[in-house]
Amino acid sequence: MIEEATQYHVNEKGYYGRFGGAFVPEMLYPNVEELRKNYLQIIAEPSFQTEFQALLRDYVGRPTPLFFASRLSEKYGTQIYLKREDLCHTGAHKVNNTIGQILVAKRLNKQRIVAETGAGQHGVATATVCALMGMECIVYMGELDIERQASNVARMKMLGAEVRAATCGSKTLKDATNEAMRHWINNPVDTHYIIGSVVGPHPYPDMVARFQSVISEEIRWQLREKTGRENPDYVIACVGGGSNAAGAFYHFLDEPSVRLIALEAAGKGLTSGHSAATTALGKPGVLHGSRTILMQTDDGQITEPYSISAGLDYPGIGPLHAYLFDSGRGEFYSATDEEAVQAAFELAQLEGIIPALETAHALAHLSRLGARAHEVVVINLSGRGDKDLATYMKYIQ
């Protein structure tokens, strides 16, 4: 977590190239400004690092293994390693970020946490750390999502969180985010807003990327132990907002020999009108406080995204990813619902690991990668598939 100043890290004004910034209503400015002024210093404090590292170890279960997938490797004729974020407490990488942010909130003397959630995964990860720290937790969730994701709503409630319905607009993630921000505006002194991905106004994208960067920090030493070299030839991750990808890419951003490959959800196909492939379909615009690439109509209305995986169902990507795309440092592809489900079954039957549907999009790229026999491919296994069983069951005869 040392200060780094390279072209792929956020600059002092909060930008990655022409993306990023903090486009917030005046009422929200003091909250965001308090965070911006303090986050780097707080994260750098030895007492913060000690507490953060201890929780990652003893509560989350880190380091997560880097697993050599021998049967998958044989099938694709290359060396494939899986970074097992699916083994984190709560079943995905999201908790790395919520742990970091709640520790920041404590040091800013906040007593209450507010968060948005789409499918409920970030809501559960937030409710979890609030229970751990004995903090009040309010999660805004679209009314439609509350109906669709009953089990995650139950989890949040069991963990002691209050789930509030966002009843405006399309009653989904975008509207929940608006409601959460409104709540924060009205409670600026005692509340911290925990965003769930590398999105939102500066400093959120940078802060979340730093908390998730533990993923690539571990990959480096684990790969050195296993292969004698720190740098793989490829790192592959799925991108919704982009936090697991940012974490997996972070320590390789300035290593040009490492190809960084991001997979978006093509949904029913890029031209089907039911997709979430932001870089393929979107253009620059401002959403939730930052300038990035967004799926939108010609007159700038955000288009409703679609993916079989709730975690990739977001109309934008974080500004870091917009910049990686724009600059060519990152390579962006997409996989359809069908391709993702196929890849999930393949991993289950070749390695005995059932991945989250989000992760399955990254796995789907293996068949197109064309990696050579001696090359090393790391896939970030962002989460486990238990939550997606109802969907997978539709594909089982």
Ligand SMILES: *Cc1c(COP(=O)(O)O)cnc(C)c1O
């Ligand atoms: C939420 C989620 C994602 C997508 O979020 P990012 O911020 O893009 O990482 C990916 N995988 C899993 C398992 C998730 O729960």
